[in-house]
Amino acid sequence: MRVIILILFLFPSLCFSQKQGNIWYFAESSGLNFSSGVAVPITGGQIHSGVDNSEGCSSISDSSGNILFCASPNSIWNRNNQLMPNGTGLMGGISCTQGVLILPKPLSNDSFYVFTLDEMQNNFAKGLRYSIVYMCLDNGNGDLISATKNTLLLDSTGEKMTATYHANGTDIWFVTRKHYTNKFYSYLLTSSGISAPVISAIGWANPMQAAFNAIGQMKISPDGSKLAMAIGNQTPHLVNLFDFNNSNGTISNYIDLPTSTNGGNPYGVAFSSDNSKLYKRGGSPTGLDQYDLSSGIPDTIKNSYFNVTTSTGYAGTGLQLANDGKIYVSQNPDIGIINSPNLSGNACNFIENAITTCNSAYTFPGFIDSYKYKNGIPSCGIGIQEQIDESTITISPNPINSTFTIKSSITDKLTLDLFDVNGRHVLSKSICGTTNIDVNSFDNGIYTLTIKSAVRISNKKLVIAR
16 A cells, blocks of 8 residues: 555656756746756846847757757757758747647657747648757757758747647657637647648637637646636636647637636636646736636636636746646746645645746746656767768759759768658668659659768758659
């Protein structure tokens, strides 16, 4: 019995032992380090309010908890807090609630998607885009594959995106919402690239057809079964809850949840680590709201609404579940902590201004909230350290109709990999000297050609046009 009790006691920490979420960098050059099991403020981050970004941000570490890189909607910094050589000019909106999200490419330790969203101030003109970071570039510090930079995936998206693992435990569902509609788009990320979206039309459809009500976070529960979103700058204020099917990406069973009686502007949402509670927080004036989801019954969930006691009842925006099982609350300038978010009512132990030495501005980095990341330590080794001299490789013709010829003066054995515009791996081939490659089976479009030797790498853009 004692052994069983001990296992149950340790279970939450075991569930959240993944280290890919150990390092957070966010606005005001601030950050938190969870490596010790306790959130410790850190400095050195390069995300600045008014300079680059004060809202959406993202970070990712390897399986040992070492930071790989972080991003704002405009820029990407490597593990040394230096801009990646090709890491500026991303087309996200600096005032977008969830303006950037980093996700590992399934079955890869070296490749990562960086998704960006535009902001309401720009009427979402730049839409949802992605770029691919390859960690083996720039001496193992990582850089963007230039041919993938700012690839458009969907137009007119609002300020919301989130992700969770597929039921198979390997692939990843990436979910966003098209503004001015009630349509959710679920894209499946696999080792082959990005799938066509699964579209679910459900819930609030923005009857005002306004841009300013795009603000607010969207999250999927750690177990991948629920999706929640906050809709701010809107009367009435809205917090919506749905079922998410992590096998097929569909969204269903819409519930409109009540919000604080003292008004408010919903912004942050977060699920507890055991998936039983949902929290909502917003800008002034508002409180922290809790909903008990454990019954699974819509009316019971609505009636479970509880306004968590706070000293002021005001301020606060983004919420983020951490890998320590606690939920962190952006108080601007301080950070609040919901210490026991699985517990009901005030037993959740919300401490305002719990960390006063770290300014969180609007939001924290976004993560897959199960923290069951699969990426390990980049496997580049010492080998791939520099770019291949462009003069040693020629490709003709480009654009391509049916075949192209690649000529290399490098004596080393080379490996060629071809990726389509959605990052799908469509061809792998060993090359040496002069090689003819047939692309008759491939669709028209833009492709990325990656060529690697034992110690060098080159990326080129190919166009197939018939």
